[in-house]
Amino acid sequence: xxxxxxxxxxxxxxxxxxxxxxxxxxxxxxxxxxxxxxxxxxxxxxxxxxxxxxxxxxxxxxxxxxxxxxxxxxxxxxxxxxxxxxxxxxxxxxxxxxxxxxxxxxxxxxxxxxxxxxxxxxxxxxxxxxxxxxxxxxxxxxxxxxxxxxxxxxxxxxxxxxxxxxxxxx
Amino acid sequence: xxxxxxxxxxxxxxxxxxxxxxxxxxxxxxxxxxxxxxxxxxxxxxxxxxxxxxxxxxxxxxxxxxxxxxxxxxxxxxxxxxxxxxxxxxxxxxxxxxxxxxx
Numbered sequence: 001x002x003x004x005x006x007x008x009x010x011x012x013x014x015x016x017x018x019x020x021x022x023x024x025x026x027x028x029x030x031x032x033x034x035x036x037x038x039x040x041x042x043x044x045x046x047x048x049x050x051x052x053x054x055x056x057x058x059x060x061x062x063x064x065x066x067x068x069x070x071x072x073x074x075x076x077x078x079x080x081x082x083x084x085x086x087x088x089x090x091x092x093x094x095x096x097x098x099x100x101x102x103x104x105x106x107x108x109x110x111x112x113x114x115x116x117x118x119x120x121x122x123x124x125x126x127x128x129x130x131x132x133x134x135x136x137x138x139x140x141x142x143x144x145x146x147x148x149x150x151x152x153x154x155x156x157x158x159x160x161x162x163x164x165x166x167x168x169x170x
Numbered sequence: 171x172x173x174x175x176x177x178x179x180x181x182x183x184x185x186x187x188x189x190x191x192x193x194x195x196x197x198x199x200x201x202x203x204x205x206x207x208x209x210x211x212x213x214x215x216x217x218x219x220x221x222x223x224x225x226x227x228x229x230x231x232x233x234x235x236x237x238x239x240x241x242x243x244x245x246x247x248x249x250x251x252x253x254x255x256x257x258x259x260x261x262x263x264x265x266x267x268x269x270x271x272x273x
Contacts, residue, residue: 015181022185025204026192038204041185045211048181052222057235064239069207069246076200076250080257099195103187110183114176121175121223128228136229144233148240155244159251
C-alpha cells in the first residue's frame with residue numbers, strides 16, 4: 001500500500017514538473033528561457049516513462065530530446081538571434097487571443113471523451129526488457145527501423161542542401 | 171480517479187494543449203518548434219501509456235514512442251535549416267516575415 005502512495009506522489013510531482021516547464025516554455029518572453037522550460041518538461045515526461053516501467057524509453061528521451069533536439073534548438077536560437085537579442089519577444093495580445101480557443105477546443109473535446117469513454121487499464125504497467133525491444137526491432141518491426149533510418153538520412157541531407165543553397169546565393 | 175491510464179492520457183492532452191498554444195501564440199519560428207516538440211512528447215507519452223497499461227503488445231508501444239522520437243529529431247533538423255534560410259533571407263525568424271510571394 002505504501003508503494004501505491006509513493007507512486008501517486010511521484011506521478012503528481014512529475015505532472016507538476018511538466019506543468020511548470022511547459023508553462024515556462026510557452027509563455028517565456030526569452031527564447032532561451034522557453035527552451036529551458038522545454039528541457040524541464042522533457043525531464044518530467046522522462047519521469048513518467050520511468051513510472052510506466054519503460055526505462056529504455058525514458059533514457060532515450062533524455063538522450064535524444066534533452067541531449068540532441070534541445071542542442072539543435074539552442075543552435076537555432078543562437079544562429080538567428082539579432083545582435084541585441086531583439087527578436088526574443090513573448091506572444092503578443094492578438095496571438096494569445098487566437099491561441100486560447102486553439103487549445104480549448106481540443107481539450108474540451110478530448111477530456112470529456114476520456115472521462116466518459118476512457119479505457120480501464122491495468123493498475124500496474126508491464127515490464128519489457130531492452131533485449132525484447134531489440135528482438136522486436138530486428139524481428140517483426142524491421143521495416144519501421146529501416147524506414148526511420150532512411151527518414152533521418154533524408155532529413156540530414158535536406159538540411160545540408162537547404163543551408164548550402166542559401167550560402168551560394170548570398 | 172483510480173484509473174491510471176486515463177490520468178496519463180490527460181497529461182498527454184495537457185502537453186497537446188500547451189503545444190497548440192505555443193504553436194498559435196508564438197511569433198518566432200523557434201517558439202513554434204518548441205510547441206511542436208511538446209505536442210510530440212504528448213503523443214509519445216500517450217502511446218507508451220496505452221501500451222504499458224493495456225493487453226496490447228508493449229514492445230510495439232515502446233518502439234512506436236522511439237519512432238516518434240526519431241521523427242521529432244528529423245523534424246527539428248529540417249526546421250533548423252529552414253529557420254537558418256528564413257533568418258538569412260528575411261533578417262528575422264518570425265512567422266509573418268516570409269508571407270510575400272516572389273512574383
